[in-house]
Each structure stands twice: as structure tokens, then as C-alpha cells.
Amino acid sequence: MTAEIRGRRQWPLPKQADPAAPLLRVNNLQTHFQLGRGWVKAVDGVSFGLDDGEALGLVGESGCGKTTTALSLVRLLPSNGRIRGGSVELFGIDLVPKTDRQLDRYRWREISIVFQGAMNALNPVVQVRRQIAEPVQYRLNQSESASLKRADELLDMVGIPSRRLGAYPHELSGGMRQRAMIAMALACDPAIVIGDEPTTALDAMVQAQILVLLEQLRRDLGLSLILITHDLSVVAETCDRVLVMYAGRVAEEGPVSRVFTEPRHPYTRKLLGAFPNIRSDRRTLETIPGEPPDLVNPPAGCRFAPRCAQAMPVCAGTLPPEVSFDDGVRVACHLFGTTA
Amino acid sequence: MSARYLGQRLLQAIVTIAAIVLLNFLLFRLMPGSPERILLRNPNLSQQVVEATRARWGLDKPLIPDQLVSYIGSTLEGDLGYSFKFRGQPVTSVIADRVGPTLLLVGLGELISVFVGIAIGAYAGWRRGGVVDRVGSGVSLVLYSMPYFVIGMPLIVIFAAGLGWFPTSGMTSVGGGDRPFPDNIIDLARHLALPLATVSLGLIGQYSILMRSAIIETRSEDYITTARAKGLRDGRVLRAHAFPNAMLPMVTLIAINLGYVIGGAITAEIVFSWPGLGTLTVTALQSRDYPVLQGIFLLVAVSVVLANLAADIIYGLLDPRVRR
Amino acid sequence: MSAARASGAPVSGAPVSGAGKAGRWRLRAAQLRAFAARYAGRADGMLGLVVLVFFGILALAPELFVGPLETATRASAHAFDAPSAQHLLGADDLGRDILNRTVHGARISMTIGLMATVITLVFGVVLGLVAGYSGGLVDNLLMRIADFFLVLPTFVLALILAPVLIEVVGADAEVMGIRATLLVIIVVIGITSWAATARIIRSQTLSLKERMFVDRARVVGVGPGRIILRHILPNVMNLIVANAVLTFASAVLTETTLSFIGLGDPFQPSWGQILNGAQDSGAAGLGAWWVIAPPAVSVVLVILAFTLMGNALDDLLNPKSRVRR
Ligand SMILES: Nc1ncnc2c1ncn2[C@@H]1O[C@H](COP(=O)(O)OP(=O)(O)OP(=O)(O)O)[C@@H](O)[C@H]1O
Numbered sequence: 001m002t003a004e005i006r007g008r009r010q011w012p013l014p015k016q017a018d019p020a021a022p023l024l025r026v027n028n029l030q031t032h033f034q035l036g037r038g039w040v041k042a043v044d045g046v047s048f049g050l051d052d053g054e055a056l057g058l059v060g061e062s063g064c065g066k067t068t069t070a071l072s073l074v075r076l077l078p079s080n081g082r083i084r085g086g087s088v089e090l091f092g093i094d095l096v097p098k099t100d101r102q103l104d105r106y107r108w109r110e111i112s113i114v115f116q117g118a119m120n121a122l123n124p125v126v127q128v129r130r131q132i133a134e135p136v137q138y139r140l141n142q143s144e145s146a147s148l149k150r151a152d153e154l155l156d157m158v159g160i161p162s163r164r165l166g167a168y169p170h171e172l173s174g175g176m177r178q179r180a181m182i183a184m185a186l187a188c189d190p191a192i193v194i195g196d197e198p199t200t201a202l203d204a205m206v207q208a209q210i211l212v213l214l215e216q217l218r219r220d221l222g223l224s225l226i227l228i229t230h231d232l233s234v235v236a237e238t239c240d241r242v243l244v245m246y247a248g249r250v251a252e253e254g255p256v257s258r259v260f261t262e263p264r265h266p267y268t269r270k271l272l273g274a275f276p277n278i279r280s281d282r283r284t285l286e287t288i289p290g291e292p293p294d295l296v297n298p299p300a301g302c303r304f305a306p307r308c309a310q311a312m313p314v315c316a317g318t319l320p321p322e323v324s325f326d327d328g329v330r331v332a333c334h335l336f337g338t339t340a
Numbered sequence: 341m342s343a344r345y346l347g348q349r350l351l352q353a354i355v356t357i358a359a360i361v362l363l364n365f366l367l368f369r370l371m372p373g374s375p376e377r378i379l380l381r382n383p384n385l386s387q388q389v390v391e392a393t394r395a396r397w398g399l400d401k402p403l404i405p406d407q408l409v410s411y412i413g414s415t416l417e418g419d420l421g422y423s424f425k426f427r428g429q430p431v432t433s434v435i436a437d438r439v440g441p442t443l444l445l446v447g448l449g450e451l452i453s454v455f456v457g458i459a460i461g462a463y464a465g466w467r468r469g470g471v472v473d474r475v476g477s478g479v480s481l482v483l484y485s486m487p488y489f490v491i492g493m494p495l496i497v498i499f500a501a502g503l504g505w506f507p508t509s510g511m512t513s514v515g516g517g518d519r520p521f522p523d524n525i526i527d528l529a530r531h532l533a534l535p536l537a538t539v540s541l542g543l544i545g546q547y548s549i550l551m552r553s554a555i556i557e558t559r560s561e562d563y564i565t566t567a568r569a570k571g572l573r574d575g576r577v578l579r580a581h582a583f584p585n586a587m588l589p590m591v592t593l594i595a596i597n598l599g600y601v602i603g604g605a606i607t608a609e610i611v612f613s614w615p616g617l618g619t620l621t622v623t624a625l626q627s628r629d630y631p632v633l634q635g636i637f638l639l640v641a642v643s644v645v646l647a648n649l650a651a652d653i654i655y656g657l658l659d660p661r662v663r664r
Numbered sequence: 665m666s667a668a669r670a671s672g673a674p675v676s677g678a679p680v681s682g683a684g685k686a687g688r689w690r691l692r693a694a695q696l697r698a699f700a701a702r703y704a705g706r707a708d709g710m711l712g713l714v715v716l717v718f719f720g721i722l723a724l725a726p727e728l729f730v731g732p733l734e735t736a737t738r739a740s741a742h743a744f745d746a747p748s749a750q751h752l753l754g755a756d757d758l759g760r761d762i763l764n765r766t767v768h769g770a771r772i773s774m775t776i777g778l779m780a781t782v783i784t785l786v787f788g789v790v791l792g793l794v795a796g797y798s799g800g801l802v803d804n805l806l807m808r809i810a811d812f813f814l815v816l817p818t819f820v821l822a823l824i825l826a827p828v829l830i831e832v833v834g835a836d837a838e839v840m841g842i843r844a845t846l847l848v849i850i851v852v853i854g855i856t857s858w859a860a861t862a863r864i865i866r867s868q869t870l871s872l873k874e875r876m877f878v879d880r881a882r883v884v885g886v887g888p889g890r891i892i893l894r895h896i897l898p899n900v901m902n903l904i905v906a907n908a909v910l911t912f913a914s915a916v917l918t919e920t921t922l923s924f925i926g927l928g929d930p931f932q933p934s935w936g937q938i939l940n941g942a943q944d945s946g947a948a949g950l951g952a953w954w955v956i957a958p959p960a961v962s963v964v965l966v967i968l969a970f971t972l973m974g975n976a977l978d979d980l981l982n983p984k985s986r987v988r989r
Pocket residue numbers: 033034035040042060061062063064065066067068069078080081295665666669670
């Protein structure tokens with residue numbers, strides 16, 4: 001197959017790539033963790049797609065499997081984690097059956113990650129610029145000096161003053177570290193950048209700066225972005241589409257403009273209700289009563305059923321099918337099972 | 341590393357050494373009977389030495405401050421008194437004679453085991469549950485449970501008494517050291533082989549166990565996930581990210597063990613009659629040669645404190661977080 | 665992505681709360697059962713336990729296997745007789761039966777190890793609790809002293825202390841039926857190894873105290889002694905147990921080494937003592953492996969067993985478990 005240049009991409013696609021295929025297509029992904037008492041079904045049948053230049057927001061309660069979904073894309077799971085089903089197709093190439101050695105070619109060059117808490121995600125005993133230069137040197141096979149030069153350019157691009165070039169992670173402020181992480185994620189000019197709560201633990205001012213930076217870089221570089229966050233207003237501002245997860249499954253997915261203005265899934269409605277800034281007409285915050293289910297033995301039917309105010313008899317026993325609407329929204333709920 | 345950090349560590353070391361000197365002084369004074377009685381009971385000493393010693397200690401004067409002050413003074417001058425056992429030789433020269441062999445044996449042993457132990461431990465921890473881990477960790481744990489003499493005696497039974505490949509004891513054959521080069525070196529090496537193996541095996545267990553657990557601990561750090569996310573080769577993740585961090589606790593252990601190099605691997609030396617500080621310690625112990633024992637204690641304690649200081653400094657150099 | 669996430673709630677989770685005496689005991693019993701189940705799942709810990717039980721039986725009732733102690737200290741064969749039907753493990757330089765001596769050695773070695781562990785723990789736990797609870801100057805002072813003992817080459821110190829103490833009490837004195845030489849070894853091990861225990865207990869006490877005083881209701885009007893005994897001690901018990909097992913291993917090691925060097929009691933054969941005899945008679949050089957192997961293997965097995973058990977317990981009980989040393 002001929003190597004093609006696509007979008008704003010600077011170098012050819014991988015050899016096996018299908019130029020007609022979407023950028024990323026995740027089908028029925030199942031990622032489980034092995035525990036003594038069984039498998040934790042952290043991600044259990046998740047599907048979604050991502051187009052060139054698109055920004056997808058990934059939201060949901062803590063523990064619903066956002067990080068696990070993201071890490072499954074390039075299989076960076078903890079040692080007790082397995083992808084037990086589904087596919088992750090990048091340019092039409094399924095990454096799931098690949099060996100670790102083969103996957104290394106896609107990691108960072110195609111999909112890079114800005115981790116939460118850069119303090120721990122950066123190696124404490126290596127200079128930040130060397131950590132940024134590392135993927136350039138070892139993945140793009142540049143000389144050490146060229147890699148360092150590129151690292152310095154990247155640091156400049158994310159707004160780290162040049163006098164901080166020799167800094168170690170602990171010598172930078174939280175915001176600077178996060179900027180450095182972003183610079184590192186951009187080092188190989190990847191197709192997709194995943195941001196896993198890139199601004200948590202930063203103060204509001206710095207959060208805003210980082211988000212503006214990400215947004216600007218995304219537009220300038222034509223990146224595709226998967227943004228994991230608890231902050232729905234961030235999703236509203238920066239993302240094109242949003243994926244709402246609940247207990248390892250997709251609750252609702254669609255264009256941000258549609259989902260946030262007309263949430264269909266009871267969980268999405270609760271989630272938006274629990275968040276003050278989206279629906280400004282609300283005075284009192286709603287909380288969602290109850291707790292997410294145990295993921296080792298999740299409910300047989302809809303996983304939200306135990307907490308859902310609209311639950312019907314069918315909900316407890318039957319898994320709700322995903323139903324697509326004309327406006328591009330997809331919902332997994334029995335309320336819509338028959339009407340769509 | 342800031343001057344403040346360095347200053348703090350230095351001060352700590354000095355205080356510790358002062359405390360050790362004080363402890364040494366008190367131990368000697370509080371021992372059964374006064375030093376004087378020990379002196380008088382010891383038949384090996386000439387009258388001249390007894391008098392010289394008495395004058396030096398100022399035994400008629402009060403314990404503190406006079407005796408303490410003169411003790412500290414003479415200690416600083418390197419005068420540690422006279423050996424009971426070795427016919428009134430100065431303690432310093434008795435000890436000095438034994439330092440070389442010990443440094444040779446334990447220093448080499450450290451060197452070998454640091455490299456081998458760290459390599460085994462790092463690999464075992466990185467590939468946890470693999471073949472190297474199962475075999476290596478099992479062997480390391482067994483070695484770690486073996487005191488030197490339990491390692492050394494079987495080596496003698498097999499390789500010296502049984503196979504006859506190596507001599508059973510000593511550092512040279514009779515006249516072996518006077519033979520022309522390279523025969524003298526070969527003779528030394530043949531004598532060194534088994535004690536060196538003993539010391540190395542004993543230390544390898546310790547190093548590989550600690551290195552393994554240090555690597556396992558770093559392996560679950562977020563920056564290792566970052567490194568893996570970068571698509572770096574496994575070996576590079578280990579070398580460039582896990583290893584430097586895992587080495588931090590190792591540096592302390594190695595430096596502290598280096599402090600004990602001076603003390604020697606006492607029982608290893610005994611098993612092979614290696615003429616180092618270890619055998620000297622036991623000889624002094626058997627003849628209740630307290631001045632020599634105390635000299636050895638002082639030497640070992642000070643070198644351990646200095647090694648700790650070195651560990652802190654090296655740690656400060658390796659870990660940027662403590663530099664300020 | 666830590667392992668902690670994967671493990672069940674540790675036994676040491678929240679401070680044991682006082683919900684009536686009976687309730688508390690029922691809670692403890694349940695915790696103990698749950699813990700026993702988790703321990704049983706650790707192959708290494710169980711292996712250690714089996715070895716330990718074996719040597720424990722030897723130590724408790726050596727007469728079940730061989731003759732009384734006198735037969736172990738008297739010659740019954742020729743010098744360096746090789747293993748035979750009569751003397752399964754041969755004889756030493758004085759014609760004494762090695763099997764006999766090794767079995768009796770179990771009692772001496774294990775008793776000394778046990779008593780030294782008790783002394784170490786008493787010192788370490790008391791000082792650790794006091795330092796952690798009182799804080800301030802006392803804490804500072806005690807921990808400086810502990811630090812000093814931690815850098816001190818304790819083994820060399822033990823070598824100096826042992827003969828000094830023996831001279832003080834006299835080699836033939838007996839305390840509670842234990843001969844002075846052995847007693848001295850016990851005390852020396854205790855003096856030189858309490859510091860590590862004290863440090864561990866102190867840091868746990870500190871964090872318990874924090875939590876305790878957050879929950880003020882529990883401590884108003886209660887004296888410090890009672891708080892330590894009723895609220896803190898039960899919650900550091902886990903640590904003490906894990907630490908005791910590891911301390912025992914190093915106590916047996918130290919005893920063996922001190923005896924090997926010749927500080928043991930010739931009339932009471934410990935494993936170190938037997939090896940000391942082997943060394944003095946040049947058994948290794950003569951190829952008399954049967955004098956060396958039985959005590960050596962015993963020592964290694966016991967230390968290994970305790971290390972395995974200690975590591976297993978430490979993993980299960982110690983919240984901030986780290987491999988030490
Ligand atoms: N190594 C592991 N072993 C067992 N269970 C795990 C492991 N890692 C994660 N889990 C479980 O998998 C589920 C999903 O975790 P994940 O980290 O993906 O959630 P998340 O949506 O990213 O949460 P947060 O918003 O808190 O980051 C959680 O219930 C978590 O407890």
C-alpha cells in the first residue's frame with residue numbers, strides 16, 4: 001500500500017494504514033483488571049470514533065473507566081490489566097493484537113498522552129528538556145543535539161522561559177510542569193494527543209492558561225484531542241464531541257452542542273444537573289444519590305438502574321442497546337429503545 | 341547541593357564521631373576494674389610501658405575532665421595506647437599491619453558484588469516472575485540467610501579439601517610472597533580465590549534483594565508509564581528511567597557497606613585465616629586485648645560515619661531534589 | 665495503578681474503635697481469621713511456617729529425637745567418625761554425636777533468638793511509643809540516640825561489650841537457669857538492635873496520634889498512659905508482629921556469629937558453638953563435611969524461614985511496607 005500524507009501530517013502514514021479509514025475507531029472495547037475476587041470490568045463494551053482535527057471530551061464520575069479507556073488505546077495498562085475484547089483501529093490498523101514491540105511504533109509518534117499530575121509523570125532525576133528530547137532522539141532517530149534543540153523550541157512554544165531550560169521537574173511550578181508535559185506530548189508531532197485531566201490540581205488561573213494553550217496548539221498543529229476531565233465547562237468550550245461514560249460503558253455520545261443542550265440519558269441529565277455552569281437556569285445543585293456499582297459483579301441490565309429515577313422493569317434485566325439519533329447523538333437507555 | 345545541606349551533614353558526622361569517641365572512652369573506663377588494674381594484671385607489659393601508659397592517662401587525676409581531655413588529645417594525635425597481646429606495640433601499628441589484606445579482600449568483594457548483585461537484582465525486578473527472578477531471588481534469599489562462615493566452610497570442604505584446587509587458609513604459601521613475579525601474584529590469587537568468593541556471594545544476596553525491590557518500587561511510578569508511553573525500548577526505559585531512581589537507595593547501602601570494608605568480613609577472615617582486621621579482632625578478643633579492640637571499634641565506627649557522609653553527598657549529587 | 669488498590673482492606677485499616685469490650689473482641693477475632701486466610705494464601709509465608717514448626721518441635725523436645733543434653737556433650741564415638749548407622753551424622757573432633765548436638769542446638773539457638781527478640785522489642789516498642797507520643801524534646805533526644813545506634817557498627821560493639829559484661833557478671837553466674845555467657849549474648853543483641861524497631865514504631869505512633877487527636881472525643885480526660893495502652897498499642901501490634909519475626913532472624917544470625925567467634929557457652933551447644941568447634945578443629949580442611957553441614961543447614965533454614973515469614977507478614981500487615989535493610 002502506498003504511503004500517503006494526510007491532513008496536516010508531516011510524514012507518511014504507517015505502511016498498513018488504510019487511507020480511507022477514519023483516524024481512530026474503537027469498537028466494543030473491553031478492558032478488565034484481574035483481582036483475587038474476579039475481573040474488574042473497568043471498560044466493558046465501549047465504542048467511539050475520532051476524526052482528524054476533532055476534540056472529544058471524555059466525562060463521567062470518578063472510577064467510570066475514562067483513564068482505562070484512554071490507556072487501552074496504546075495499551076499502557078497496569079500489569080493486572082488485559083484488553084479482553086474489541087478493537088482499536090488507528091488508520092484502520094487494529095492495535096489490539098499487536099505485540100508490545102510493534103505497539104512501540106505507534107506510541108507517542110501517533111498517540112501521545114499528557115498525564116495528570118506532571119510531578120509524578122516526569123522523571124525526578126532527569127532534566128525536563130532531556131525528557132522532552134528523549135522521544136525525538138530515540139523515536140525519530142535525531143542526533144542528541146538536534147533533539148535538545150527541538151526540545152528547547154517546544155519549551156519556547158509552550159511558554160517556558162529559556163532560562164528555565166536546565167530545570168529539573170521539582171524546580172518548576174505546577175503550571176510549568178504541565179506545560180512541559182504538553183511540550184513533551186508534542187515532541188513527535190503525533191496525530192492524537194490524549195489529555196488525562198491535564199489541569200487537575202492546578203489553580204483556576206493556571207488551569208485556564210493551560211487550556212487556552214492546548215486549544216491554540218490543537219488549532220495550529222491540527223491535532224486531534226481526547227480530553228478527559230471532570231469539568232464540563234471545559235468540554236463545552238474546547239470539545240466538538242463528548243462521550244459520557246458510566247461504570248465502564250457509554251451512556252451517551254454526540255456533538256457537545258446537542259448533548260449539553262438536550263441531554264437524553266438520565267445519567268447525563270443528572271451529571272449536567274450536578275454541574276452549576278452549564279445550565280445557568282438552575283439554582284440548586286442536584287446530587288446523584290447512591291454509588292456506582294461494583295465493577296466485578298455489575299448489574300445484569302443497565303448499570304445505572306439502581307440509581308436511576310426513571311428505571312423500568314426491563315432496565316434491571318436487559319442491557320440497554322445503543323440507539324443513534326439523527327442529530328448524531330448515541331444513547332444507551334431503554335427509554336429510547338423503542339422510540340428511535 | 342547547597343552549602344547548607346553539606347554543612348548539616350558535616351556537622352552531623354562530627355557530632356556522631358565525637359559521641360563515638362566519648363563512648364569509647366567510657367567503655368574503657370567502665371570496664372571491669374580500672375584501666376590501671378587491667379594494666380597491672382597484664383603480664384605481657386613491661387614496667388616501662390605501664391608507667392608510660394599511666395602517665396599518659398593521668399590515672400591519678402579525675403575522670404572528667406582531665407582524663408577525658410588527655411584521652412581526646414592523644415586520640416587526635418593517633419595515639420590509641422599499647423596492645424596487651426602484642427608485647428606493648430602501639431595499637432596503631434598493630435592495626436595498620438592488618439588494613440592492607442582486609443582492604444584487598446573486602447574491597448574486591450564489594451566491587452564484584454556491587455556489579456553482579458545490582459545486575460541480577462535489576463533484571464529480576466524488571467522481569468518480575470521471570471526465570472531470572474525466580475532463580476535469582478531464591479538464590480539471593482538463601483545467600484542472604486547465610487553468614488560468611490556458613491558460605492566459606494563448605495567452599496573449603498569442596499574446593500580445598502575435596503578437589504584440592506585452592507589452599508585452605510592464609511594469604512601466601514610459606515615463602516610464596518618472596519617468589520619472583522608473577523609467581524607471587526599467582527600464589528596470592530590462589531589464596532584469595534575462596535575468601536573472595538565467600539565475601540562476594542554473601543554481599544551479592546544483599547545487593548540483589550535490595551535492588552530488586554527498589555526496581556519493583558520504581559516500576560510502578562508514573563514516570564515509568566510515561567517512558568513506556570513514549571514507545572521507548574524496554575531496555576531504555578529500564579536504563580534511563582527505572583535504574584537511576586532505583587539506584588538512590590542502593591547508593592546509601594553501598595556507601596555504608598564500604599564503611600564496613602575496614603571492619604572486614606570478620607567471620608570470612610577467620611574461616612580462611614586471612615591476616616586482616618577480622619582475625620585481629622578475634623585474636624584481640626580471645627586475649628582480652630582491649631586497647632586493640634577499642635582501636636578497631638574506633639576505626640570502624642569512624643569509617644562508617646564517613647561512609648554515611650559520603651552516601652549523603654553522593655545522594656545529593658544524584659538526586660536533584662536534595663540539591664537546594 | 666498501585667498494588668494497594670488491588671488488595672483488600674488491610675487489617676490495620678482504621679484504628680480499632682471501642683464499641684464495647686465484647687464487640688471489640690469479636691471484631692478482633694474476625695480480623696484475625698481474615699488475616700489467617702490471607703496469610704495462608706502466601707506460599708512463601710507458609711513454607712517458612714512449616715520449617716519453623718519443625719525446628720520449634722526440635723527445640724521444645726529434643727529428647728523425643730535424641731538422648732538428653734548430657735549425651736550431646738559427651739563423647740560416644742571416635743574423633744571425626746564419618747556418618748554411620750550408629751551415628752547418622754557422624755562425630756566431631758571429640759567424638760561427640762553431631763545429630764545429637766544439632767538437635768540440642770536448636771533449643772539453645774532458638775531460645776537465645778527468642779529472648780533477644782523480646783528484649784529488642786521491649787526496648788524498641790517502649791522507646792518508640794514514648795518518642796512518638798510525647799514528641800518534642802524527648803522525641804528528638806530518643807531519635808538522635810537511635811540514629812547513633814543505627815550508624816554504630818553494632819557487631820563490633822557487641823564484640824567489645826560481650827567480654828566486658830561477662831567479666832562483670834562472672835562466667836559461671838546463672839540467672840533464671842540461663843548461664844551468664846548466654847545471657848550476655850542476649851543482652852548485647854538487645855542493646856545493639858532496638859533502634860530500628862523504635863524508629864518504625866515511632867513513625868506509626870506519630871500518625872496514629874494525629875488521627876486520634878483529630879477524633880478528640882476519644883481522648884478527652886484520658887491519661888497518656890491509657891491512651892498509649894488502649895488506643896495506640898493495639899494499633900501498632902501489626903507492625904510489632906511483622907518486626908518481631910524479622911528481628912528474630914537477625915538475632916539468631918547474631919547469636920550464631922558471636923558463638924562462632926568463640927563468645928558462646930561451650931557447655932551448651934548452639935549451632936554457632938558447633939561450628940566454632942568445627943572451625944577450631946579444622947574440620948573443613950579435613951573434609952569432615954558432616955560436622956559442618958547439619959548446624960549450617962539448620963541455621964540457614966531457620967533464618968530463611970523467618971525471613972520468608974517476616975516478608976509475608978510485612979506485606980500483609982505493614983501499611984507502608986518497604987523491604988528493609
Ligand atoms: N490496576 C487496577 N486493578 C484493579 N482495578 C483497577 C485498576 N486500575 C483501575 N481499576 C478500577 O477500574 C475502574 C476504572 O478506573 P479509571 O482509573 O479508568 O477511572 P477514571 O474514570 O479515570 O477515574 P478518575 O476520574 O478518578 O480518574 C475503577 O473502578 C478502578 O477502581
